[in-house]
Amino acid sequence: MQTLQADLAFWVDTATMPRLVKVNFMIAALFLGIALLLFLFIVLSRYRDGVRLRKYKWMEEKAQAYITSYLFDEEENVESPEDFRRKYLTNSFRRQVFMQNLILLHKNLLGETSDKLSQLYQRLGLLQHSKQKLYASKWNTIAEGIGELTEMGVQQEKGLIRSFINHPHPILRSEAQAALVRLDIDAPFSFLNDLAEPLTDWEQLQLARAAQKAHLIKLPDFSRWLTKQEESIVIFSIRMIVQYAQHQAEPALLRLLHHPSPNLRKEVFLALRQLETFAAAEQLMALYPNETPENKAEILKTLPVITFEETFTAFQRGIQQAENEGLAATRVALQAAEPA
Amino acid sequence: MHELITEYVRDTAVFFNSLILYYAIGISSSYLILALISALAMRSYKKKNSFIDYRSILSSPLAPSVSLIAPAYNESLTIVDNVRSLLTLHYNNCEVIIVNDGSKDNSMQLLIEAYELEKIEDFPLQSRIATKPIRGVYKAKNPAFHKLVVVDKENGGKADALNVGINVSQNKLIACIDVDCVLEPDSLLKLVKPFMEEERKVIATGGVIRIANSCEVEDGRLIKVHVPKSFIARVQVLEYFRAFLMGRMAWAHMDGLLLISGAFGMFDKETVIRAGGYNHDTVGEDMELLVRMRRHMYEERIPCKVAFIPDPLCWTEAPQTWKVLKRQRNRWTRGTAETLLLHRKMILNAKYGFLGLVSLPAWVLFEWLAPLIEFFGVLFFLCLVALGYANWPYFFSFLALVYTFAIMNSVFAILFEERSYQQYKRPRHMLHLVVTALLEPLLYHPVTTWAAVKGNYDLLTGKKSWGEMTRAGFAQKKV
The missing domain is CATH 3.90.550.10 (Spore Coat Polysaccharide Biosynthesis Protein SpsA; Chain A)
Incomplete structure (x- = not known):
C-alpha cells in the first residue's frame, strides 16, 4: 500500500519527478499541442476555402451576367463599364475573377465579339491591371500579366515582354517567348536571335503551340537559325521546318549532316525522312558506317522513305556483308592473340 | 557478485537507453526536416503548375x-x-x-x-x-x-x-x-513533362500513389473518392501521405530519391537498358532498378535527375487483412535490404555524391534498421521488466513522447493532403483519418514492425518468394 502511495505521489508531485521525465512529458505535451493546432488549422482552412469559393462563385455569376449583357443587350439597357467597375471590381480578387471569365470567353470568340471584349477589358481598367503586373517583383505575377496581355492581344508591351526572354525562371522565360510569337506579328520568332539560354523541349513545345494558336501569316524561314551556335535553337528550327514543310530549307539541312553533335544529326535524319528529301539518300548511305548505333538505326528508318526499294535492299546487303567480314576479322584477330 | 551484475546491467541499460534516445531524436528530426523541405517543394511546384496546360502536350507532334x-x-x-x-x-x-x-x-x-x-x-x-x-x-x-x-x-x-x-x-x-491500378486520365501527360523541361537528363519520374479501397470505380475509371472503410486500409492512406507527400517529394527535391513505386513510374528507356533492366533476383525490383540506374549514371559521369510530382496519378488497392499486409511488408523489407546490400559499395561513398553520403545511409538507418532497433528495444525492455530493473516513469514518459510525435506527424501529413490536392473532401473523411492517426501507433504499427522483423529473418534464411497478394479487385462499382 505504501509503495502504491509512493508511486502515485511520484506522478502527482512534479517536484520529485526526475528532470528527464519532466522534460519528456513537456515535449509530449508540446507535440500534442502542435497536433491540435494543425488540426485547428485544417478546420479553419477548410472554412476559409469554403468562404472563398462562395465569393468566387458570386463574382463569377456577376461577371458572366455582365459580359453577356454587354455583348448582346442594347447599349442603353446595359450598366456602363465604369459604373460596373466602381460597384463591383473593388479589389484584386474580384478583378481577377472577372479577368479569368473575360479571357476564357475571348479565347473562344473571334471577330466583332472578340473586339468588343477587348474594349471592355480596357474600359474596365483591367488592361492597366495586367500591365502593372509586368512590373511586379514575383516571377509568377509577371508571368500572369504576360499571359493576360497575350490572350487579350495587347501588343504595346512587346518591348517589356521581350526583356523577360532570358529570365532565370524557366516558366517566366517560356511565357515571354510564347507571348512574343503571338504578339510580334511581323517577326514572331525574331527573339531567337537574342536567346542566351538553351530552349528546353518543353519551351519548344510551347512555342510550337503558340505559333499554331497565332495562325501566323508571316512565317519566317527557319533555315536562318540553322547556323546558330546554340544546339537547342537549331533543333527547334529543324522541327519547325518539318512542321511547316519548308522544303526550301533542305540544302541547309543537308549541310547539317556533318554537324559534330550526334543528337542534332539524328534530328536532321528525322527531318529528312519527314520531308521525304530524296536528295539526301546518297549522303546518308555514305555517313552510315561512321554514325553512332542510335543514328544508324535512324538512317535505316529514313532510307526506305527517301530511296528506291532496290537501292535500299542493296545497301542493306552491303551492311550485312561488311558486318560479317568485320566479325570474321575479329575472330581471326582473337584467335591470333590467344597464347599457344 | 550480485552488485557487480547489477552494475553491469545498469551500465548496459544506460548505454542502450542513450543509443535508442539518440536514434529516436535522429529519426524524428529527419521526419521534420523532410516535411519542411517537402512543404517548400510542394509550394513551388503548385505555383509553377498553375501556368501549365497539359493539353499542349496532348496535341503536339x-x-x-x-x-x-x-x-x-x-x-x-x-x-x-x-x-x-x-x-x-x-x-x-x-x-x-x-x-x-x-x-x-x-x-x-x-x-x-x-x-x-x-x-x-x-x-x-x-x-x-x-x-x-x-x-x-x-x-x-x-x-x-x-x-x-x-x-x-x-x-x-x-x-x-x-x-x-x-x-x-x-x-x-x-x-x-x-x-x-487505376490511372488518372492525365497521368501520362503529367509524368512526361519533367522529361521535357529539365536541362539535365531526367532518367525517371514518379508520382503519388493513392489507396483505392472503398472508392467508386467504373470502367477502369475512378468516379468517387472515399476514405477506406477498413481500418487497415485507412492507416495505409496515412502511410502513403507520409511516404509520398512528405518523404519522396523532399528526397526528389534534394536529388536523393531512391524509389519510384512499381505501381506507376516512367523511365528513360535507353538508361534502363544500359543499366541492365529489371533484376530478376530481388523482390524489390522497383527500388533496385532506380538505384542501379543512378549508380550507372554516376559511374558514367553523366549528370542526371530523378523527378517526382505530387499529383495523385495512380490508385491502387491496399491490403485489407492483417495476413496480406504482413506478407506485403515482409516483401518490402526484403526488397529494401536486398537493394541496399547489392549496392553497399555506394553507401558512405563520396563518389556517389548526395546519394552515397545521405540518401543511402538514411535508408539503411531509418528504413531498414528502424524496425529491428525498435524490436530489440522492446525485447531489451521486457528483459529489464523480468529482472525487475524497469524504470516505469521513464518508460511512460518516453512512450508519451513517441506516441504524441507519431500523432503530430500524421496530422501534419493530413495537412499536406489538405493543402495540396484535398482528395478527401468531406469533413467526416478528415475526422476518420485523424481518429485513425490516434489508433495507428497502438494497433497497426506493432504489426508492420513485426512483419519487417520477420522479413529480415526470411532474408537471412534465403526466402525469395513474393508472397501472394490477394486483391478484392475493381470489378464492382465499389471496391
Missing part, C-alpha cells in the same frame, strides 16, 4: 513517344476492363504493351477475343535484355485498338515480364505499371 508496359499474371477477372482503361488514357504518341507472363488462366484468350488480336510474325523485337522466351507478339486487327500490343511469354516473374516489355517497346520513354 513534339511530345515524346511513350510505351506503357503492364505485366499481367492470372488477371482474367479484370484484364479486359483494365486494358480498355489504359487505352483511353490521354496521350496521343503512345503504345500500350500488355505482357502476359505465362498466365495459367484464360487471360490471353480473353484479350485475343476482346481486342481482335492477331499474331505478328515479323515483329521488330530488340532483345537487348535477356528474358524468358516469347511465345508471340499480337496486335489488334481493329484500328480502334492500334495502340495495343500484347506479348505472350513464358512465366518468369514481374521483373522478367517488364524486361520483355522494354525489349518490345518502340518508344523513347517507358511507363511501367501494375495492370490492376
Whole structure:
C-alpha cells in the first residue's frame, strides 16, 4: 500500500519527478499541442476555402451576367463599364475573377465579339491591371500579366515582354517567348536571335503551340537559325521546318549532316525522312558506317522513305556483308592473340 | 557478485537507453526536416503548375513517344476492363504493351477475343535484355485498338515480364505499371513533362500513389473518392501521405530519391537498358532498378535527375487483412535490404555524391534498421521488466513522447493532403483519418514492425518468394 502511495505521489508531485521525465512529458505535451493546432488549422482552412469559393462563385455569376449583357443587350439597357467597375471590381480578387471569365470567353470568340471584349477589358481598367503586373517583383505575377496581355492581344508591351526572354525562371522565360510569337506579328520568332539560354523541349513545345494558336501569316524561314551556335535553337528550327514543310530549307539541312553533335544529326535524319528529301539518300548511305548505333538505326528508318526499294535492299546487303567480314576479322584477330 | 551484475546491467541499460534516445531524436528530426523541405517543394511546384496546360502536350507532334508496359499474371477477372482503361488514357504518341507472363488462366484468350488480336510474325523485337522466351507478339486487327500490343511469354516473374516489355517497346520513354491500378486520365501527360523541361537528363519520374479501397470505380475509371472503410486500409492512406507527400517529394527535391513505386513510374528507356533492366533476383525490383540506374549514371559521369510530382496519378488497392499486409511488408523489407546490400559499395561513398553520403545511409538507418532497433528495444525492455530493473516513469514518459510525435506527424501529413490536392473532401473523411492517426501507433504499427522483423529473418534464411497478394479487385462499382 505504501509503495502504491509512493508511486502515485511520484506522478502527482512534479517536484520529485526526475528532470528527464519532466522534460519528456513537456515535449509530449508540446507535440500534442502542435497536433491540435494543425488540426485547428485544417478546420479553419477548410472554412476559409469554403468562404472563398462562395465569393468566387458570386463574382463569377456577376461577371458572366455582365459580359453577356454587354455583348448582346442594347447599349442603353446595359450598366456602363465604369459604373460596373466602381460597384463591383473593388479589389484584386474580384478583378481577377472577372479577368479569368473575360479571357476564357475571348479565347473562344473571334471577330466583332472578340473586339468588343477587348474594349471592355480596357474600359474596365483591367488592361492597366495586367500591365502593372509586368512590373511586379514575383516571377509568377509577371508571368500572369504576360499571359493576360497575350490572350487579350495587347501588343504595346512587346518591348517589356521581350526583356523577360532570358529570365532565370524557366516558366517566366517560356511565357515571354510564347507571348512574343503571338504578339510580334511581323517577326514572331525574331527573339531567337537574342536567346542566351538553351530552349528546353518543353519551351519548344510551347512555342510550337503558340505559333499554331497565332495562325501566323508571316512565317519566317527557319533555315536562318540553322547556323546558330546554340544546339537547342537549331533543333527547334529543324522541327519547325518539318512542321511547316519548308522544303526550301533542305540544302541547309543537308549541310547539317556533318554537324559534330550526334543528337542534332539524328534530328536532321528525322527531318529528312519527314520531308521525304530524296536528295539526301546518297549522303546518308555514305555517313552510315561512321554514325553512332542510335543514328544508324535512324538512317535505316529514313532510307526506305527517301530511296528506291532496290537501292535500299542493296545497301542493306552491303551492311550485312561488311558486318560479317568485320566479325570474321575479329575472330581471326582473337584467335591470333590467344597464347599457344 | 550480485552488485557487480547489477552494475553491469545498469551500465548496459544506460548505454542502450542513450543509443535508442539518440536514434529516436535522429529519426524524428529527419521526419521534420523532410516535411519542411517537402512543404517548400510542394509550394513551388503548385505555383509553377498553375501556368501549365497539359493539353499542349496532348496535341503536339513534339511530345515524346511513350510505351506503357503492364505485366499481367492470372488477371482474367479484370484484364479486359483494365486494358480498355489504359487505352483511353490521354496521350496521343503512345503504345500500350500488355505482357502476359505465362498466365495459367484464360487471360490471353480473353484479350485475343476482346481486342481482335492477331499474331505478328515479323515483329521488330530488340532483345537487348535477356528474358524468358516469347511465345508471340499480337496486335489488334481493329484500328480502334492500334495502340495495343500484347506479348505472350513464358512465366518468369514481374521483373522478367517488364524486361520483355522494354525489349518490345518502340518508344523513347517507358511507363511501367501494375495492370490492376487505376490511372488518372492525365497521368501520362503529367509524368512526361519533367522529361521535357529539365536541362539535365531526367532518367525517371514518379508520382503519388493513392489507396483505392472503398472508392467508386467504373470502367477502369475512378468516379468517387472515399476514405477506406477498413481500418487497415485507412492507416495505409496515412502511410502513403507520409511516404509520398512528405518523404519522396523532399528526397526528389534534394536529388536523393531512391524509389519510384512499381505501381506507376516512367523511365528513360535507353538508361534502363544500359543499366541492365529489371533484376530478376530481388523482390524489390522497383527500388533496385532506380538505384542501379543512378549508380550507372554516376559511374558514367553523366549528370542526371530523378523527378517526382505530387499529383495523385495512380490508385491502387491496399491490403485489407492483417495476413496480406504482413506478407506485403515482409516483401518490402526484403526488397529494401536486398537493394541496399547489392549496392553497399555506394553507401558512405563520396563518389556517389548526395546519394552515397545521405540518401543511402538514411535508408539503411531509418528504413531498414528502424524496425529491428525498435524490436530489440522492446525485447531489451521486457528483459529489464523480468529482472525487475524497469524504470516505469521513464518508460511512460518516453512512450508519451513517441506516441504524441507519431500523432503530430500524421496530422501534419493530413495537412499536406489538405493543402495540396484535398482528395478527401468531406469533413467526416478528415475526422476518420485523424481518429485513425490516434489508433495507428497502438494497433497497426506493432504489426508492420513485426512483419519487417520477420522479413529480415526470411532474408537471412534465403526466402525469395513474393508472397501472394490477394486483391478484392475493381470489378464492382465499389471496391
